[in-house]
Amino acid sequence: MRAASSAVVATLLLGFRPLLHGWVSKLDQRELEATLKLLLISVVMLSVLPDQGYGPWQMFNPYPVWWLVVLIAGISYLGYFAIKITGHRLGPVVTGAFGGLVSSTAVAINPARIAKHDDTLRNTLATGTLTACATMFARTLLLAFIMNSALFRQLLVSLSAMSAFT
Incomplete structure (x- = not known):
């Protein structure tokens, strides 16, 4: 099954080769290396790690x-x-909004690291972190709605207020 899946993915990549070449040509060397490293840690490393205690x-x-x-x-x-x-004005906010759907804590780590070295971006990065925190409340509401409608109704007002005033 894995061999068949790999063959399909390889065929798709070959079919999209002109498009992929266009994207790769727009990346500088550092961005290409970061992309390959992310693929290495997510696709290769994750597939070989054991899922046991x-x-x-x-x-x-x-x-x-x-x-x-x-x-x-x-x-x-x-x-x-x-x-x-x-751009620097909206990028951290967009990152915070989408990253907050996954983990607001994880989103807060990178902006804190960047802000430590660049004073000019501190306010924008803080806005992105706050956006991630506000998104966290919406994520909690969504999960409560999916899993337990009674709990969702109890949380709706308070978590909506927390999200709005964060």
Whole structure:
């Protein structure tokens, strides 16, 4: 089954070769390396890690831990391109909005690291982090709506207010 899936993906990539060449030609060397590294940690590394517990009480499972690594790297990667496409004013906010759907904590890490070295972006990066935090409340409401409608009704007013005033 994996061989057949790989053959289909390879055929699709070959079919989209002109489009892919156009995209790759627009990347500088650093961006291309970052893309390849993200693919390495997400596709290659994740596929070879065991999904089982190790240590006392089978407490450490490397697979979900590596998913967190992929998540944080992916958010940083998307954030970089969001800033490149939309500019320094809107990029962090776009990153915060989409990243907050996944993990507002993960989104807060990269802007904090950037703000440490660039004073001019601190306010914009803080806005992106706050957007991620506000999105977190909407994410919680969405999950409550899907999983437990009674809980959703109880949380609706308070989490909506928290999202609005963050």
